[in-house]
Amino acid sequence: SYVLTQPPSVSVAPGQTARITCGGNNIGSKSVHWYQQKPGQAPVLVVYDDSDRPSGIPERFSGSNSGNTATLTISRVEAGDEADYYCQVWDSSSDPHVVFGGGTKLTVL
């Protein structure tokens, strides 16, 4: 079964850049989607298909994907960005299914 590995936590000061990674075997060959989830709320899609942003998502959120690592980058981090972030791919194996990463807690210092 395909496994996505995320760091449990990332900390960054306001105004700095946060990078959250999502590791997987040859993940660069898959489309990666990223979600932000704040406490008590449903997840919100912030990046889809590696690097596209849904309407309404600030340009500060960007994504990249190559080799064995996909990265969500949040520039000029604000206090309101503090949340859990999850990556997601489609594992098109013999028993195809959606896979989520374990999630990363972003703390704004």
Add this chain to the structure above:
Amino acid sequence: QVQLQESGPGLVKPSETLSLTCAVSGYSISSGYYWGWIRQPPGKGLEWIGSIYHSGSTYYNPSLKSRVTISVDTSKNQFSLKLSSVTAADTAVYYCARQATLGGSCQYWGQGTLVTVSS
């Protein structure tokens, strides 16, 4: 504006079947897209349960496949989840969502509903 709303019992007894419905407004299920269920145990991460296309084609998480049934009712513009033989490990917030493509991103989510498995 597409909106999804989960409904169903908040408490289910062990060994029984969990049943939830997701009502969709602002979009006709029969027009396309995939419709999925995702759950999140308290304090833990997201777990995909399965998805269904408007035609009825289904895809399930291999780890839950033997216990899961997802169905769609286009006349009521809703889709449903049944999870059988539940245990305490199935206690979670259950979300329904619309997926752009099979396995694609979930742009629209319901608010989620907490289902507790307990006697």
